[in-house]
Every structure is written in structure tokens, then in C-alpha cells.
Amino acid sequence: MKKEPGKIVIAVAGQPNSGKSTIFNMLTGARQHVANYPGVTVEKKTGFYRYKGDTVELVDLPGTYSLTSYTQEERIARDFLLHEKPAAIVNIVDASNLERNLYLTFQLGEMGIPLVIALNMMDVAKSRGFKIDTEELARQLKASVVPTVGNRGKGKKELEEAIAATYRNTATVPFHLDYGEALEISLNSLEKRLKENPGLSESYSLRWMAIKLMENDSEAKKILEKKGK
Amino acid sequence: MTLSDVKPGGECCIVEIHIGDMTGQRLLDMGFIPGAKIKVIRNAPLVDPVDLLIKGYHVSIRHSEAKFVEVTPL
Ligand SMILES: Nc1nc2c(ncn2[C@@H]2O[C@H](COP(=O)(O)OP(=O)(O)OP(=O)(O)O)[C@@H](O)[C@H]2O)c(=O)[nH]1
Numbered sequence: 001m002k003k004e005p006g007k008i009v010i011a012v013a014g015q016p017n018s019g020k021s022t023i024f025n026m027l028t029g030a031r032q033h034v035a036n037y038p039g040v041t042v043e044k045k046t047g048f049y050r051y052k053g054d055t056v057e058l059v060d061l062p063g064t065y066s067l068t069s070y071t072q073e074e075r076i077a078r079d080f081l082l083h084e085k086p087a088a089i090v091n092i093v094d095a096s097n098l099e100r101n102l103y104l105t106f107q108l109g110e111m112g113i114p115l116v117i118a119l120n121m122m123d124v125a126k127s128r129g130f131k132i133d134t135e136e137l138a139r140q141l142k143a144s145v146v147p148t149v150g151n152r153g154k155g156k157k158e159l160e161e162a163i164a165a166t167y168r169n170t171a172t173v174p175f176h177l178d179y180g181e182a183l184e185i186s187l188n189s190l191e192k193r194l195k196e197n198p199g200l201s202e203s204y205s206l207r208w209m210a211i212k213l214m215e216n217d218s219e220a221k222k223i224l225e226k227k228g229k
Numbered sequence: 230m231t232l233s234d235v236k237p238g239g240e241c242c243i244v245e246i247h248i249g250d251m252t253g254q255r256l257l258d259m260g261f262i263p264g265a266k267i268k269v270i271r272n273a274p275l276v277d278p279v280d281l282l283i284k285g286y287h288v289s290i291r292h293s294e295a296k297f298v299e300v301t302p303l
């Protein structure tokens with residue numbers, strides 16, 4: 001008998017109003033469950049769909065402009081990604097506000113979790129005359145990029161395919177943003193020192209830790225204090 | 230001059246952000262980086278918020294934030 005394939009957890013992340021819930025609904029239909037994140041009143045929406053024998057569980061993360069420790073929503077989104085370790089992140093990107101949206105994309109990519117980009121609001125982007133080179137975007141972000149129009153269900157099949165291809169691929173290349181020589185020297189030496197800590201490298205992307213420590217991020221410092229010794 | 234001083238209809242370019250931590254991060258998140266162009270839509274002295282257009286979208290911020298954004302008129 002064939003083994004029952006395990007549940008695959010996928011996070012849906014994006015900036016406020018990018019269409020996260022719309023895409024979440026498009027993929028999961030009515031199979032949804034609403035609860036709260038532990039200890040807070042922020043809603044946690046989960047849902048699932050089946051794809052070629054896999055059960056894919058989606059988690060609709062709070063909309064955030066970035067992933068710092070400054071607001072509750074950002075901490076919730078970030079803690080989920082850090083500790084629940086989803087197999088991939090579906091990053092909903094508002095194609096009509098590409099530049100601002102990519103800022104979060106970089107931060108998601110730096111966490112070391114494989115990304116699938118849903119380039120949403122493509123109808124709005126088109127009506128504004130934007131032409132987006134999705135292949136080049138995919139190449140630079142080292143992620144699949146799927147154009148979608150969430151409120152019309154466009155791109156559903158392609159998105160499902162890209163998500164499956166991403167969680168099935170065990171050799172994804174992590175996204176790497178080059179911060180320039182001045183910062184890279186410090187980041188690299190910091191990363192090397194973090195590597196001496198087996199407890200840390202097992203659980204976190206060290207590149208991500210190094211970047212956050214350099215930002216003087218309070219949560220990253222807490223992790224280091226807890227796991228560091 | 231700072232963004233807090235730009236009159237409605239005025240256009241300017243960001244020179245530097247003179248604040249870090251949470252407010253600085255929030256401004257960065259919304260696209261406030263050196264070189265970014267801004268058009269001020271609404272700005273009355275002491276009345277919040279300051280409405281502006283940056284990179285094609287609308288953003289409202291407080292005077293207490295705008296005064297940390299050093300700009301040069303366009
Ligand atoms: N034109 C257009 N509208 C869309 C598209 N996708 C979603 N919308 C609409 O955009 C609005 C926001 O979508 P939501 O799915 O609520 O966005 P969200 O990211 O979940 O928002 P928050 O949870 O508040 O951060 C809704 O009115 C949607 O119907 C799209 O591709 N094109």
C-alpha cells in the first residue's frame with residue numbers, strides 16, 4: 001500500500017491589501033478554519049486543498065509592509081515563518097505597486113524559505129500600462145512568478161502547479177540580496193561566528209540572523225541569547 | 230528643509246531620513262528612501278496627517294514623522 005502523503009504547510013504572505021485573502025479563498029474554497037494566534041486577538045485563518053494526492057494546508061498571515069519586530073502583526077507573521085517552518089511561502093505581490101511590494105519579498109526570501117510569487121492585480125497593472133518581465137523577475141528572485149487576477153480566479157491552476165513544484169523541489173536556491181562590499185564583509189564574518197553555534201544553525205537561516213542582528217533587531221537578539229550558549 | 234515644510238502641490242526629493250528605530254523603519258517600509266520623489270497633496274501646519282504621493286501611491290504620515298525626512302525641492 002502506498003504511504004499516505006503528509007500534510008504540507010504553506011504560508012500566504014504579502015503586504016496589506018495585496019489580495020492575500022482573495023488568493024487564499026481562490027485556492028481553498030470553503031475549506032477554511034478560523035482561530036486566533038496563541039495569546040493574541042489576531043485572526044489565524046487556515047484552509048486546505050488537495051493537489052495530485054497531496055494535502056496542502058494554507059495559512060493566511062497578517063498583511064505587513066515588512067517583517068521587523070516592531071508591530072504585533074509583523075511579529076506574528078515572522079514567528080510563524082521562523083518556528084512553524086512552512087514548506088514554502090506564497091508571496092502575494094501587488095503588481096500595480098511592484099517596487100514597494102518587493103521590499104517584503106526580499107525579507108521573506110532572506111528567511112531561507114522557498115518562495116512562490118503570485119503577481120496579483122495584473123489587471124490593474126495592465127490598465128496602468130505597466131509591462132512586467134515575469135521571467136526576469138523569476139530569475140532574479142530565484143522563485144516561480146505566476147501572474148494572477150485573484151478576484152476573477154485567474155491563474156489558479158498555474159499557481160497550484162508552481163506551489164507543488166516548489167515544495168517538491170528539494171534543491172531550491174535561497175534568495176540572496178547583495179548588500180555591497182562594505183556590509184557583506186561584516187555579514188559574512190558575523191555568519192561565520194554564528195555557525196559555531198550548532199543550536200542556532202539547526203533552526204535558523206544564519207544569513208537571516210546576521211542581517212537582523214546588524215539591524216539591531218530585538219527578537220533576533222533574544223533568539224541569540226536563548227540559543228546562543 | 231523637511232517634508233513637513235513642503236506646501237500642497239509642492240514636489241521634492243528625499244535627501245536623508247534622520248530617524249531610526251520604529252518610525253525610521255516604518256518610513257523605509259513605505260518607500261521613503263534617499264532619491265525618492267514626493268508630491269505633497271495636503272499639508273496644513275500643525276494639522277495631521279500630511280498626505281502625499283510617493284512612487285505612485287498615496288501615503289499619509291504625521292508631522293512628527295515628516296519632520297525627520299530631509300528633502301530638497303524639485
Ligand atoms: N482588480 C483586482 N482586485 C483584486 C485582485 N485581487 C484582489 N482584489 C481585490 O482587492 C481587495 C483586497 O483584497 P484582499 O484579498 O482582501 O487583500 P488582503 O491582502 O487579504 O488584505 P488585508 O488582509 O487587509 O491585508 C478586495 O476588494 C479584492 O476583491 C486582482 O487581482 N485585481
Ligand SMILES: [Mg+2]
Pocket residue numbers: 020021022
Ligand atoms: Mg486579508
